[in-house]
Amino acid sequence: MSKYWEVTEYSQPDARQLQQNAKATVKREKAKGKEMQPVTISGRKVAASWWGQAWCENLERYADFESRLDRGKRYVRTGAVVDLKIQKGKVQARVQGRRKTPYKIEIRISPLSEERCQYAIGQCEKRIENLESLMRGEFPGELKALFVGDGGLFPSPREISFNCSCPDWALMCKHVAAVLYGIGARFDENPLLFFELRGIDVEKFVDVAIAGRIDRMLENADKPSSRIIPDECLTELFGL
Numbered sequence: 001m002s003k004y005w006e007v008t009e010y011s012q013p014d015a016r017q018l019q020q021n022a023k024a025t026v027k028r029e030k031a032k033g034k035e036m037q038p039v040t041i042s043g044r045k046v047a048a049s050w051w052g053q054a055w056c057e058n059l060e061r062y063a064d065f066e067s068r069l070d071r072g073k074r075y076v077r078t079g080a081v082v083d084l085k086i087q088k089g090k091v092q093a094r095v096q097g098r099r100k101t102p103y104k105i106e107i108r109i110s111p112l113s114e115e116r117c118q119y120a121i122g123q124c125e126k127r128i129e130n131l132e133s134l135m136r137g138e139f140p141g142e143l144k145a146l147f148v149g150d151g152g153l154f155p156s157p158r159e160i161s162f163n164c165s166c167p168d169w170a171l172m173c174k175h176v177a178a179v180l181y182g183i184g185a186r187f188d189e190n191p192l193l194f195f196e197l198r199g200i201d202v203e204k205f206v207d208v209a210i211a212g213r214i215d216r217m218l219e220n221a222d223k224p225s226s227r228i229i230p231d232e233c234l235t236e237l238f239g240l
């Protein structure tokens with residue numbers, strides 16, 4: 001009989017075992033009528049779009065997350081994230097491990113403050129074509145500084161909280177790390193989920209930005225343009 005104190009190390013499941021367990025879980029849940037939304041990584045990178053890559057790179061900037069990210073990346077690549085759903089301000093996911101039942105993970109992202117949200121609207125309203133690009137799932141280069149770096153719209157560690165049903169005592173377990181990377185993969189499919197995650201109503205965001213742009217234009221409607229040639233200059237120029 002094995003004794004607790006004789007167990008010095010637990011081996012990690014290999015990729016094949018994780019994949020087999022994950023496949024069995026999806027099949028089992030489907031038979032119960034439950035819809036699973038697994039994360040599938042098809043290329044060499046976890047994410048291919050600007051949105052997804054920028055999300056992953058933002059995570060890797062923080063030393064707080066460094067120790068567990070590599071193992072999480074291995075898990076998401078093998079298909080261990082068998083379910084991942086993004087909702088307003090939170091992510092609920094299930095990650096397969098060695099055991100039959102996958103672990104449950106919840107990640108919460110603090111909503112943007114009114115001040116930061118209004119600043120973002122102000123930056124976007126300067127060029128309406130930037131908003132149009134965002135709605136198409138593209139990313140205008142002019143807005144890069146708005147999202148990444150200190151004070152950007154991508155969350156910092158203090159704005160991210162999480163919990164996992166696994167017995168790992170670490171601040172961030174590999175299952176949580178796998179889900180964080182899985183979020184980046186989801187942004188490849190639908191970049192607008194970023195706004196959902198940050199608690200931003202996209203339609204309202206766009207409406208306010210456009211309204212601000214229109215108000216700014218109306219403020220200058222009665223001001224003569226410097227491009228208009230005065231009548232006296234026309235006379236001199238054309239001999240009228």
